[in-house]
Amino acid sequence: MKHLAILAALLAPLPALATPNPADWDAVLAEAQGQTVYWNAWGGSTTTNDFIAWIADKAMADYGVTLEHVKLTDTADAVTRVLSEQQAGVNDGGAIDMIWINGANFAAMKDAGLLFGPFAEELPNWALVDTKDKTVQTDFTVPTDGYESPWAMAQVVFIHDTADMPETLGSMQAVLEWSKANPGRFSYPQPPDFLGTTFLKQVLVDILPDPSVLAAPASDDTYDTVVAPLWAYLDELTPTLWRAGRAYPATGNAQFQLIADGEVDLAISFSPGAATAAIANNELPDTVRTFVLDKGTIGNASFVAIPYNSGAKAGAMVVANLLLSPEAQARAQDPAVLGYGPVLDMDALSADDRALFDAIPLGIATLTPTELGTVQAEPHPSWMTRIAADWAERYGVVQ
Amino acid sequence: MDKGLELRQVAIARGDKPLLSIDAVIAPGQVLTIMGPSGVGKSTLLSFVTGTLAPGFTATGQVWLDGHDITHLPPHRRMVGILFQDDLLFPHLSVGANLAFGLRPGGSKAERRAKIDSALAQVGLEGYAGRDPATLSGGQKARVSLMRMLLSNPCALLLDEAFSRLDATLRAQIRDLVFDRARALDLPVLMVTHDADDAQAADGEVITLG
């Protein structure tokens, strides 16, 4: 047994062994010059695609790195790809150099040893990152250990069309009461869509008297008792949903369509600025506003990770670092562009850089950082896996 | 060597079933007529002579033309011309281009042009070189088809029910034209027909199959 432990320790990835070594940043910059980085990122949002195209222009102009956006319908496609490559023995020069990732996909890739790193905390711009107040070193409670680098903060907000629903709601209980009073006017993306599962988590976190039990992994002892209130809640809510819960929108953006068509009045979003951006893009009526719950809402960070078999690791690190630059972060926060929350510590920035952020107009449907209130922690991923599976059994089969 | 077309102990079978056997010599300028009901293998015999026997048929014996064994030559080297009941003018080519297709290579552009014009003139179709074949009448098409075949300098002529689509007056007229030309050029002619008038007009040996 002792021998096994030593063997395991030897086989574990050693931090010092990351090549190229991000601690030697000049060497990384030199190697990155002329590389092509294939960034696999969800491609369903025009605004995100435009932002990535802007980053690509910067990467080329400033570092000579060609950034290609590989548009995914599902982040897991990229995970599959890396896995197939590993299976086929393609341990170098794989198709993917960088992935927009978080949560369960990250946990799965990290566990399977499919990621390059640790690199994130060696990036030059890491010094600007707000590690104190923002959850950038854990991803759904799983420690990132430098295997992914944050680039945006997300927080749950509720989107309502004030033309049909003037009131804001302060709790998930209030959402339930409202839906009972206005049947057919609310829905959420169908789990396992990440926003759909986020909605379930948001319900649970809000209705539990003490949500801190969710920080530990779910166990057979606690699971049933802890989630029982969620099922009770959904049993009441489902008959009052759009199409009485017999069909659900596929994604978060599909909810925007439903609001635009007047089919529903209330939707959930993981991006405080998305509503404003969607109004500008003619996807939502300009009567749409956002609100958060009294106790706060769930928040997390979006990360980028580098597969272990990328052929352009240096280039990918340069892009990850570029994403953390004040200029890129300020652009991402602009609701006319993306409306994502920055991951930087404003106090660590120079006055000039801070001015970039102060100059950003929030937009008509975006809440101020103060209005966004408390950020609640994501539960451990094991909760979500079980809840999503049970949801499919309880509500995913209505026939 | 002997001029003319010779079928030496030719026997054709479909699968295992014998279809026909024939042994004949056609002298230059002579017409051999093969008669018989449909299905007896008349056209199959012609396809053996042209070298385009369909799969499923087997043949023994030899075909000699002007003293050469052509049995195993590819179709385009046999110098055997054929006319079918349809004119089979190439619909994508003008009348002139159809004739040029038949004309053997060689000669200047002007010479070839002159040969084509003279061929048309011989059958009363002066100035038709630029026409679309689809706009010609049945008799005109048959004449162009004949001249196209003759311009390729064949050493023998095969007729596969060549006149059966034409109406009675036209039929005699075209038939005479074909036989006159063949005789003038000293070509052996192998004709397949089911029409007794054709056989009579050919004025040669008649073999009845079936």
Next chain:
Amino acid sequence: MLGPVIAGLYGTVLPAFGHFPAIGLQGPSLDPFRTLLATPGIATSARLSLTTGLVATALSLLIVTLVTAGWSGTRAFRALERLLSPLLSVPHAAAAFGLAFLIAPSGWIARLASPWATGWTRPPDLLIVQDPAGLAMIGGLVVKEVPFLLLMTLAALAQTDAVRSGQVAQALGYGRLTGWIKGVFPRVYAQIRLPVYVALAFAMSVVDVAIILGPTTPPPLAVQILRKMSDPDLAMRTVAAAGALLQLGLVIGALVLWRLGEVAVAALGRCWIMAGGRGRLDAPLRWLGIGAGTVSALAVLLGLAILAVWSFAGFWGFPKALPDSFTMATWVRHAPGLRAALGETFLIGIVATSIALILTLGCLEAEYRHGLKITSRGLWLLYLPLLVPQVAFLPGLQTLMLSVGADVGRTPVILVHLVFVLPYMFLSLGDPFRAWDARMGTTAAALGASPDRVLWTVRLPMLLRPVLTATAVGLAVSVGQYLPTLLIGGGRVATLTTEAVTLSAGGDRAAIGAFGLMQTGAALVPFALALLVPALVWRNRRGLRHG
């Protein structure tokens, strides 16, 4: 063409039986199947796959039969014939999206009638799209299968002396429709049997149409498989593989069921023919046929019109029949992406189609010169890639190509496109090529033309139109490929279709409209050229005008 399918299936069978060394699973084991069968709603998913596929195919075949039987040779039929190319070139996803927006409670039909006729100021809460029985999905499949089967029927008609048979039947006192069904249909069906099977297999395993129009609680099997493949838990890939084998089994089962149905219908048909009835229901059935055909064509065309409106729309809320304003913003914004995707799409399509054309012509010409005949078994092998569900062999093929070191990117994508393009081109060109009058070849050879000269100067010019049509078919097939491009291209090869499907996941209707229109255009322009070029080249050749 068989290699990729078998290799891919092999790569699916192993994980399905629990052998997946990449994540430390050593088979064999039945666990993947146990997990699959324990998936909530899996029985419903399997049943949906079966019912939507069978109903959609049967309905499509019925519509095509009624329309052809009742109307072939009429002006209405020729109008429908002219619509075929545009209908065929609309990609499935675009047609499904258009249909969804047509029939949804907040869709165009509801908007046109609201609020003046319906009194609706808000869309009613009705489950029309994504209904549990899959009716909307069946509709989406029918509108695309009808043009495909009609095209195949037209090709078969040319081979069966249908016009004269129909006349004989009518002279014997049969109604037009009854006479055709009794006298011509059996021969036509024998010729379109394989395409019908292809349509059935496709309908049962379709993904994009199912995602847009199909039920979600639970979804049809193919969507379930795709979900499992994208599960973060890597062990679910083995369950996905097991699902893929279940899908394959279902398709085989459905084909057997269909075959039995053929036998039963043939037996009933013989009794019906023996009874000698002249067809009392002819008139209503004729009108039913043309009505259904028109509705299905209109659904696609209106769907296209809606895509166009969306791509220029400013904000467009219910119940307005048209957007508040029109803008070029979507097109301007997506212009660079559209240009790049268009270039990639055409590059892949043209190379794959050219190779397939050369192979097809080579095969057909060799068949002609050497008197070979492709056996019905050979035909089945050729169509195997179209009968085996893509989701059952593409993931395995991807792994396999990686392990032999075939780099991801354009070249492998072109090769995989070839697997799907070739059978369709063969299907499209085979009949006209064989129908060419071989006496033309004999005549040309007798005039001293070598076989090559006959091919280049006589046969191909005469067959210009079918050759160009087959090329257009090949391009359309290549343009429409989604899963092969995505999986084999490693995501790096972005065509109009991959971009459009990605965008439709996001639901930005304006962007979907723009990409859907471009997709349709990319497939439609070659069809238009296939009609236009021969008409121009042969404008002075009457003999080739109706070829």
